[in-house]
Amino acid sequence: MERKIRVIIAKPGLDGHDRGAKVVARALRDAGMEVIYTGLRQTAEMIADAALQEDVDAVGLSILSGAHMSLVPRVLEMLRQNGQGNVPVFVGGIIPEADAKKLLEVGVCAVYGPGAPTSKTIEDIRQAVEGKACPAQ
Amino acid sequence: MSSAINNQVKLLLNGDRAALARVLTEVENDTPAGRHALDVLFAHTGRAHVLGVTGAPGTGKSSLVNQLAYLYRHPSGAEPAQRVAIIAVDPSSPFSGGAILGDRIRMRDLAGDPGVFIRSMASRGAMGGLAHKTLEFAQVFDAAGFDVVIVETVGAGQAEVEIASLAHTVLVVETPGLGDDIQAIKAGILEIADILVVNKADLPGAEKAVHALRAMLELARPGCMYAGEHALESAAMASAVEARQNGWSVPVVPAIAVQPGGTEQLFQEVQKHLDYLRVSGEWQLREQDRLQRMLFETVRDTLEARWRVIVPEQKLQQVLEDVKRRHLSISEAVQILLPKETKL
Numbered sequence: 148m149e150r151k152i153r154v155i156i157a158k159p160g161l162d163g164h165d166r167g168a169k170v171v172a173r174a175l176r177d178a179g180m181e182v183i184y185t186g187l188r189q190t191a192e193m194i195a196d197a198a199l200q201e202d203v204d205a206v207g208l209s210i211l212s213g214a215h216m217s218l219v220p221r222v223l224e225m226l227r228q229n230g231q232g233n234v235p236v237f238v239g240g241i242i243p244e245a246d247a248k249k250l251l252e253v254g255v256c257a258v259y260g261p262g263a264p265t266s267k268t269i270e271d272i273r274q275a276v277e278g279k280a281c282p283a284q
Numbered sequence: 285m286s287s288a289i290n291n292q293v294k295l296l297l298n299g300d301r302a303a304l305a306r307v308l309t310e311v312e313n314d315t316p317a318g319r320h321a322l323d324v325l326f327a328h329t330g331r332a333h334v335l336g337v338t339g340a341p342g343t344g345k346s347s348l349v350n351q352l353a354y355l356y357r358h359p360s361g362a363e364p365a366q367r368v369a370i371i372a373v374d375p376s377s378p379f380s381g382g383a384i385l386g387d388r389i390r391m392r393d394l395a396g397d398p399g400v401f402i403r404s405m406a407s408r409g410a411m412g413g414l415a416h417k418t419l420e421f422a423q424v425f426d427a428a429g430f431d432v433v434i435v436e437t438v439g440a441g442q443a444e445v446e447i448a449s450l451a452h453t454v455l456v457v458e459t460p461g462l463g464d465d466i467q468a469i470k471a472g473i474l475e476i477a478d479i480l481v482v483n484k485a486d487l488p489g490a491e492k493a494v495h496a497l498r499a500m501l502e503l504a505r506p507g508c509m510y511a512g513e514h515a516l517e518s519a520a521m522a523s524a525v526e527a528r529q530n531g532w533s534v535p536v537v538p539a540i541a542v543q544p545g546g547t548e549q550l551f552q553e554v555q556k557h558l559d560y561l562r563v564s565g566e567w568q569l570r571e572q573d574r575l576q577r578m579l580f581e582t583v584r585d586t587l588e589a590r591w592r593v594i595v596p597e598q599k600l601q602q603v604l605e606d607v608k609r610r611h612l613s614i615s616e617a618v619q620i621l622l623p624k625e626t627k628l
Binding site for chain 2: 150151172173175176178179180181182183184185186190193196197199200201229231
């Protein structure tokens with residue numbers, strides 16, 4: 148049997164806009180992936196703990212609050228502490244280009260802004276899970 | 285078998301959560317490593333209280349599970365906190381095979397608690413309200429030392445009753461306004477309840493729902509016989525129910541899962557049912573039923589796999605073609621493909 152790709156889609160921090168996260172979750176579902184959806188207002192600890200219990204193949208973070216530069220590195224650090232440092236992390240939201248560059252430098256696999264086609268995200272996740280390089284690298 | 289999986293199993297038995305998560309993945313994907321892990325872990329099973337929670341979509345199953353797990357973790361009296369594992373099953377899409385697993389959203393009160401482990405599971409085409417490997421997941425958690433395993437089924441309709449053969453205690457969750465008293469006497473999901481829950485009991489119509497369910501249970505109990513020809517039918521039905529429930533009378537419990545204290549009464553009833561299972565010997569009976577079912581299922585799967593190996597592909601295709609043209613019925617096809625003298 149073909150192995151199912153399991154992805155967690157989480158919204159760290161305090162913003163309450165989850166439409167983007169839901170659109171991506173739905174697109175991944177339609178691409179045949181199993182999407183664990185955590186809902187709003189998650190701490191980095193909650194996300195990493197859920198990623199561990201669910202043994203996910205990839206992590207997707209949706210942030211529109213502007214707090215990505217503190218939230219994302221914290222999630223990466225928690226994942227590392229749990230022994231899941233090799234799980235690819237994807238970020239979507241309103242992320243200025245300069246910040247996106249820094250996030251990629253600290254280990255994020257890809258960053259998606261408004262209007263990014265979900266087909267690209269799906270393809271990137273598949274590639275990363277198969278052990279191929281992240282699109283930015 | 286490779287030492288990697290043995291190592292994972294050893295870590296799991298020592299309480300390592302990452303190892304537990306990985307073993308679950310192997311089991312879910314039915315890999316050789318996963319099957320080996322189950323073999324090793326089997327000797328460590330048989331202790332956990334398996335609690336099933338089922339009911340229609342949107343009745344509040346996840347919220348109830350959240351509250352019940354919280355009460356297990358924060359007992360009021362002097363009892364020690366119990367370790368709780370949760371298996372939350374959601375449906376896979378019949379078209380893409382993908383799934384949205386959203387039960388964790390309602391379980392945030394449990395986040396960060398090392399005595400709780402939540403695992404979401406897609407049904408992956410299985411019918412009956414569970415996934416193919418849900419029972420095996422329960423075994424893995426049992427072996428990992430969890431005192432309670434709560435299994436939340438797919439939002440269930442009337443016939444998803446698989447959970448009854450997996451759980452020691454089955455909670456069927458209803459809400460006000462789900463149907464009249466005829467719905468309540470239909471066969472199916474209500475029959476498998478050890479405890480009936482009317483959730484969202486703060487909504488209008490809650491009392492009516494509780495009464496309708498109680499009346500349904502009354503119909504099945506001796507002591508309310510009808511006159512004349514109905515008496516026989518009713519007595520036979522009553523004794524069948526008695527035999528299955530063996531002295532346990534199913535309570536109808538109102539609950540409000542989103543209110544503090546709204547599930548305390550339910551929690552007490554679950555404890556009572558556990559005591560009843562232990563005292564009456566029903567625990568052993570259900571255990572035996574479950575193991576027998578697993579054995580039979582495995583025999584069936586194994587025979588099928590062996591048959592698939594020996595049946596010539598060309599003959600199979602030819603018979604299939606005849607079936608398609610309606611020259612052969614399905615059972616005639618089976619006689620050709622699996623003659624009596626076949627050695628499997």
